[in-house]
Amino acid sequence: MDPFMVEALAEARQGLAEGGVPIGAVLVRDGVIIGRGHNGRVQEGNPILHAEIACLRNAGRIGDYRNTVLYSTCMPCFLCGGAVVQFGIPRVVAGEARTGRGSWDWLKSHGVEVVDLDLDECWQLMQGFVGRHPALWAEDCGAFAPR
Amino acid sequence: MDPFMVEALAEARQGLAEGGVPIGAVLVRDGVIIGRGHNGRVQEGNPILHAEIACLRNAGRIGDYRNTVLYSTCMPCFLCGGAVVQFGIPRVVAGEARTGRGSWDWLKSHGVEVVDLDLDECWQLMQGFVGRHPALWAEDCGAFAPR
Numbered sequence: 310m311d312p313f314m315v316e317a318l319a320e321a322r323q324g325l326a327e328g329g330v331p332i333g334a335v336l337v338r339d340g341v342i343i344g345r346g347h348n349g350r351v352q353e354g355n356p357i358l359h360a361e362i363a364c365l366r367n368a369g370r371i372g373d374y375r376n377t378v379l380y381s382t383c384m385p386c387f388l389c390g391g392a393v394v395q396f397g398i399p400r401v402v403a404g405e406a407r408t409g410r411g412s413w414d415w416l417k418s419h420g421v422e423v424v425d426l427d428l429d430e431c432w433q434l435m436q437g438f439v440g441r442h443p444a445l446w447a448e449d450c451g452a453f454a455p456r
Numbered sequence: 457m458d459p460f461m462v463e464a465l466a467e468a469r470q471g472l473a474e475g476g477v478p479i480g481a482v483l484v485r486d487g488v489i490i491g492r493g494h495n496g497r498v499q500e501g502n503p504i505l506h507a508e509i510a511c512l513r514n515a516g517r518i519g520d521y522r523n524t525v526l527y528s529t530c531m532p533c534f535l536c537g538g539a540v541v542q543f544g545i546p547r548v549v550a551g552e553a554r555t556g557r558g559s560w561d562w563l564k565s566h567g568v569e570v571v572d573l574d575l576d577e578c579w580q581l582m583q584g585f586v587g588r589h590p591a592l593w594a595e596d597c598g599a600f601a602p603r
Contacts, residue, residue, distance in 0.1 A: 354517055355516075356512060356513070356515075356517050357509050365503060368503075371503070386542050387542040388541075391559070394538075395535040395598045396598035451544050
């Protein structure tokens with residue numbers, strides 16, 4: 310498996326062990342991980358703390374995202390895709406997009422390169438979680454929103 | 457002035473007094489403010505903590521955003537607009553959009569009602585800040601991103 314996705318998956322599993330939503334992310338620049346994080350909705354009581362947002366928070370004020378790649382175990386949603394577009398992250402690598410296509414098409418329309426690794430490990434982790442905690446997953450997705 | 461925008465502007469001014477980017481936001485449900493915040497990039501060293509994100513964080517896990525209105529002293533950027541779309545916030549009220557159109561058109565394309573109050577108070581606060589701190593403003597905007 311892609312070594313950076315291995316680390317994103319480790320973040321997701323740490324989140325699961327904490328009782329949270331099992332999605333993890335890492336931010337990579339020049340082959341080095343400069344930020345990592347996992348969804349913290351439950352742990353920090355923070356609805357905005359999706360994995361990619363936690364990762365970008367933890368990377369700190371790097372200022373220039375032009376040479377970065379954002380890895381996430383899931384395809385980023387519109388919140389996280391919004392961060393990608395706003396800060397000009399040029400490349401996103403997702404562990405899977407079977408759980409949801411998220412902001413994939415919108416990211417592409419903004420010139421972001423999007424790769425879907427379509428990994429069973431990532432998908433199974435989400436499937437197990439969504440099956441056990443459908444209400445928490447709905448909350449995290451903003452499932453009350455008209456789609 | 458709209459009383460909720462008065463509160464958003466108070467948040468923005470508090471941020472300025474703290475040495476931060478002067479943008480404020482409040483989240484309103486059924487005529488009551490249920491969350492408020494201001495940009496915390498400088499204060500918390502957190503690039504993701506735009507005013508609207510801070511406001512949504514501080515509102516906590518409300519789960520259902522269908523009856524909420526997000527007020528911001530500026531038109532939300534794509535990060536903050538992404539949160540609006542993801543969580544299904546149906547209405548956004550901005551203090552001004554002269555500093556930038558942000559995600560206005562994209563929000564409208566997702567059915568979000570967007571109101572621009574076009575207030576001199578909000579615009580002058582931003583103009584003064586951008587003139588004094590252009591590098592900080594560029595950083596907050598992700599200005600290195602291709603646009």
